Amino acid sequence: xxIPRDRQGRPIVVVTGIGVVTSLGAGKDDNWRxxxxxxxxxxxxxxxxxxxxxxxxxxxxxxxxxEEMSAPRMSERLAEIAAEEAVAQSGIGSRxxxxxxxxxxxxxVEIEWSQRMEVAKAAGANGTITYDDxxxxxxxxxNYHDRFMFGSIADRLAGIFGTQGSPIxxxxxxxxxxxxxxxxxxxxxxxxxxAALCIGADGSVNAESLIRFSLLSALSTQNDPPQAAAxxxxxxxxxxxxxxxxxxxxxxxxEAAQARGAKILGVLAGCGEMADSFHRTRSSPDxxxxxxxxxxxxxxxGLTPDDIGYxxxxxxxxxxxxxxxxxxxxxxxxxxxxxxxxxxxxxxxxHTLSAAGAVEAAFTLLTLANGxxxxxxxxxxPDPAIPLDVVPNAARDADVKYAISNSFGxxxxxxxxxxxxxxx
Amino acid sequence: xxxxxxDGLITGIGIVSCLGEGPDAHWQKxxxxxxxxxxxxxxxxxxHPLTPLDFDKQIPKKGDQRQMEPWQxxxxxxxxxxxxxxxxxxxxxxxxxxxxxVAAGGGERDLAADSGIMSALxxxxxxxxxxxxxxxxxxxxTLFLAQxxxxxxxxxxxxxxxxxxxxTFMGEESSGIDALRIALARINAGQAEVALAGGSYSAERKxxxxxxxxxxxxxxxxxxxxxxxxxxxxxxxxxxGAFLVIESRAHAQARNAKAFAKLSAVMADRSSRQGxxxxxxxxxxxxxxxxxxxxxxxxxxxxxxxxxPATSGERAFLNEHPDIPxxxxxxxxxxxxxxxxxxxxxxxxLALNHGKLFPPRDTTGFEKPMAGSLTQVAVTGVGYWRGEGxxxxxxx
Numbered sequence: 001x002x003i004p005r006d007r008q009g010r011p012i013v014v015v016t017g018i019g020v021v022t023s024l025g026a027g028k029d030d031n032w033r034x035x036x037x038x039x040x041x042x043x044x045x046x047x048x049x050x051x052x053x054x055x056x057x058x059x060x061x062x063x064x065x066x067e068e069m070s071a072p073r074m075s076e077r078l079a080e081i082a083a084e085e086a087v088a089q090s091g092i093g094s095r096x097x098x099x100x101x102x103x104x105x106x107x108x109v110e111i112e113w114s115q116r117m118e119v120a121k122a123a124g125a126n127g128t129i130t131y132d133d134x135x136x137x138x139x140x141x142x143n144y145h146d147r148f149m150f151g152s153i154a155d156r157l158a159g160i161f162g163t164q165g166s167p168i169x170x171x172x173x174x175x176x177x178x179x180x181x182x183x184x185x186x187x188x189x190x191x192x193x194x195a196a197l198c199i200g201a202d203g204s205v206n207a208e209s210l211i212r213f214s215l216l217s218a219l220s221t222q223n224d225p226p227q228a229a230a231x232x233x234x235x236x237x238x239x240x241x242x243x244x245x246x247x248x249x250x251x252x253x254x255e256a257a258q259a260r261g262a263k264i265l266g267v268l269a270g271c272g273e274m275a276d277s278f279h280r281t282r283s284s285p286d287x288x289x290x291x292x293x294x295x296x297x298x299x300x301x302g303l304t305p306d307d308i309g310y311x312x313x314x315x316x317x318x319x320x321x322x323x324x325x326x327x328x329x330x331x332x333x334x335x336x337x338x339x340x341x342x343x344x345x346x347x348x349x350x351h352t353l354s355a356a357g358a359v360e361a362a363f364t365l366l367t368l369a370n371g372x373x374x375x376x377x378x379x380x381x382p383d384p385a386i387p388l389d390v391v392p393n394a395a396r397d398a399d400v401k402y403a404i405s406n407s408f409g410x411x412x413x414x415x416x417x418x419x420x421x422x423x424x
Numbered sequence: 425x426x427x428x429x430x431d432g433l434i435t436g437i438g439i440v441s442c443l444g445e446g447p448d449a450h451w452q453k454x455x456x457x458x459x460x461x462x463x464x465x466x467x468x469x470x471x472h473p474l475t476p477l478d479f480d481k482q483i484p485k486k487g488d489q490r491q492m493e494p495w496q497x498x499x500x501x502x503x504x505x506x507x508x509x510x511x512x513x514x515x516x517x518x519x520x521x522x523x524x525x526v527a528a529g530g531g532e533r534d535l536a537a538d539s540g541i542m543s544a545l546x547x548x549x550x551x552x553x554x555x556x557x558x559x560x561x562x563x564x565x566t567l568f569l570a571q572x573x574x575x576x577x578x579x580x581x582x583x584x585x586x587x588x589x590x591x592t593f594m595g596e597e598s599s600g601i602d603a604l605r606i607a608l609a610r611i612n613a614g615q616a617e618v619a620l621a622g623g624s625y626s627a628e629r630k631x632x633x634x635x636x637x638x639x640x641x642x643x644x645x646x647x648x649x650x651x652x653x654x655x656x657x658x659x660x661x662x663x664x665g666a667f668l669v670i671e672s673r674a675h676a677q678a679r680n681a682k683a684f685a686k687l688s689a690v691m692a693d694r695s696s697r698q699g700x701x702x703x704x705x706x707x708x709x710x711x712x713x714x715x716x717x718x719x720x721x722x723x724x725x726x727x728x729x730x731x732x733p734a735t736s737g738e739r740a741f742l743n744e745h746p747d748i749p750x751x752x753x754x755x756x757x758x759x760x761x762x763x764x765x766x767x768x769x770x771x772x773x774l775a776l777n778h779g780k781l782f783p784p785r786d787t788t789g790f791e792k793p794m795a796g797s798l799t800q801v802a803v804t805g806v807g808y809w810r811g812e813g814x815x816x817x818x819x820x
Contacts, residue, residue, distance in 0.1 A: 049552040052560060108573040108594060110531040111635075113541075113555060120542045129542040131535055131630035138637035145639030150529055150573075151595025155810050158694055166692035166811060168602050169595040171528075171574045179591055183606070190613040207552075211559045212568035275524065275590035277581040280491065280569050289587070410569065411578025413590060
């Protein structure tokens with residue numbers, strides 16, 4: 001049998017395992033059922049007091065208990081849940097021995113106020129407490145060292161799943177999950193490995209992280225009811241809703257997957273990226289980097305805009321993102337843009353930040369496989385500047401072969417993935 | 425194997441550290457066996473301070489500088505030096521397809537704001553409410569962007585217009601090793617033509633030192649060369665920035681670029697760090713380049729951090745190669761986590777470009793002089809806590 005290659009002569013990269021956890025639940029079945037029913041996972045925050053905050057809602061994952069709560073601890077646990085599901089479904093390797101590298105998209109790690117105050121308390125200073133006081137007693141907290149190294153989450157996951165080589169932790173801000181998948185695709189195409197475990201995870205909703213986004217005016221402040229806060233592409237959209245979750249994909253070369261008789265769940269047909277040099281948080285007004293990322297992904301997949309039947313947008317619900325994304329899509333797809341369904345998962349699960357690219361790639365694969373488009377909920381006031389089919393408020397069936405998943409982030413990050421239902 | 429056109433050449437070096445700015449300043453200080461130590465500002469921890477820089481030279485807009493914390497300014501500055509060095513600064517055509525991989529930490533705090541909150545909370549009636557209130561009022565809105573790991577890359581895009589792609593790896597030393605490994609692999613495989621890879625670190629910060637003080641990892645008292653830190657060892661952190669322009673031989677030749685050295689191999693691994701893992705990990709990587717290494721013209725630049733047991737583990741490996749002279753760069757510039765490996769690869773390229781090795785800065789006699797001409801340099805990167813890496817550079 002001929003070795004399966006894509007049009008550029010590279011190994012075809014397929015998906016043989018999918019795992020996902022969001023505020024809607026753990027596991028792709030539960031998530032898919034709620035997503036296509038138009039359910040929201042956004043709720044009032046109970047993890048920490050929200051007194052004095054402009055935004056009091058989020059898509060936190062409250063049903064996963066963790067000890068010694070911190071963002072890295074929560075992110076690690078969410079990553080583990082998603083990866084367990086994906087690896088089990090793929091049936092690849094053996095327990096604790098995954099035959100490929102780990103690419104982990106994760107929020108930057110930092111110590112938080114609960115730990116900082118613990119150290120401050122141990123310092124026993126009266127009145128003004130400074131970092132000199134903290135440094136004096138830091139050595140009493142060896143566990144904080146192991147927990148708050150940037151590489152600690154990937155290190156632990158590499159140990160649990162037995163991935164090969166050096167695990168890569170990466171951040172391209174809110175495009176991180178897509179970048180993790182892109183790194184896996186590239187490694188398989190280079191022939192370095194037959195498989196890769198790509199995870200995006202984010203469990204970083206705490207007071208300071210929420211306040212940071214709030215101070216940048218990025219968050220919705222329409223707290224009541226919480227389920228209606230995320231309103232992508234609506235005229236009255238007023239920001240994104242922070243959320244937690246994880247998505248994991250087992251990627252394999254088609255050849256390796258076929259050789260072991262694995263079920264093919266979908267294809268990673270193309271990846272495209274382009275950096276934006278315009279501004280730290282805003283897109284270039286001409287949309288060039290967004291357009292470039294989508295076109296690069298199409299070119300990488302050997303496809304044209306006419307091949308695409310569905311778009312899973314970044315669709316955060318901020319005035320800026322949705323306007324610029326729509327501009328980019330209308331530029332790439334021209335008149336056809338109006339008839340390509342484009343629905344935002346974030347209307348229901350919120351913005352899972354570092355995980356979003358991976359979570360939404362997983363949902364896009366489910367969309368292709370099930371032939372059903374999840375809706376954009378909370379779509380009550382159309383924005384005339386965005387004359388697109390956002391699959392308003394109710395799921396519907398559609399026979400789609402190729403889809404695009406967009407992810408954009410602060411710092412000029414733009415990544416687009418092209419996903420296919422089955423190998424060409 | 426890759427054909428010669430897909431070789432990865434180092435055509436640009438941008439480095440700043442306690443030794444100075446740029447390749448020449450570094451070479452002079454290395455040849456003089458000098459270092460710079462600040463023993464008092466962060467006592468009991470000595471650090472290697474960044475040489476004074478005129479940031480305007482690489483970051484012309486004050487507004488841009490204000491949007492960055494020190495590590496981002498250092499990195500954006502070093503990236504600019506690398507682009508200058510490669511002759512592609514301002515070359516919109518090349519920069520639009522330059523793929524960037526940045527190794528970054530981040531999380532630099534507003535120390536005064538933190539101190540105010542820490543001081544106020546213990547006596548507050550409602551600590552949670554006060555924390556929210558203080559964070560809402562005391563955090564500078566743009567501070568978040570100066571803390572985010574991927575915003576070093578973001579700032580490089582904005583200031584230097586590098587727009588091919590932008591990826592940020594995190595995770596201490598391994599992030600720097602993997603940044604170069606992935607950049608080279610993509611070039612070798614034809615997935616990229618030209619890459620800007622590196623990172624930066626500001627050691628002169630109490631919030632950053634605290635992370636390693638948690639693990640009791642920092643050397644206390646007087647600075648000492650890496651091999652002379654005794655059985656407990658210890659890190660001496662150094663502020664530095666290091667970026668490399670790596671490009672395919674085909675791309676470099678097409679624009680008549682001069683190469684400092686050829687980056688022949690970059691490998692990375694993660695041993696469990698149970699028992700005695702560092703030497704076997706290095707040995708396994710070494711076995712892949714060993715057939716091509718010729719004793720006599722080869723040297724090893726060690727990125728040994730000085731922390732134990734990692735540095736003893738590396739030393740066990742180095743002892744197996746008594747015919748190859750070793751230099752621990754940490755004895756000159758300190759240890760800097762994410763950018764350490766890119767910096768050491770830059771120094772290796774610099775030494776190859778000069779065709780000789782710089783003298784030891786070692787009081788133990790472990791580092792031997794090298795008189796002959798230098799044609800190959802292996803660079804080790806052993807994470808003080810996790811991760812191992814090895815690179816091979818050769819005369820271009």
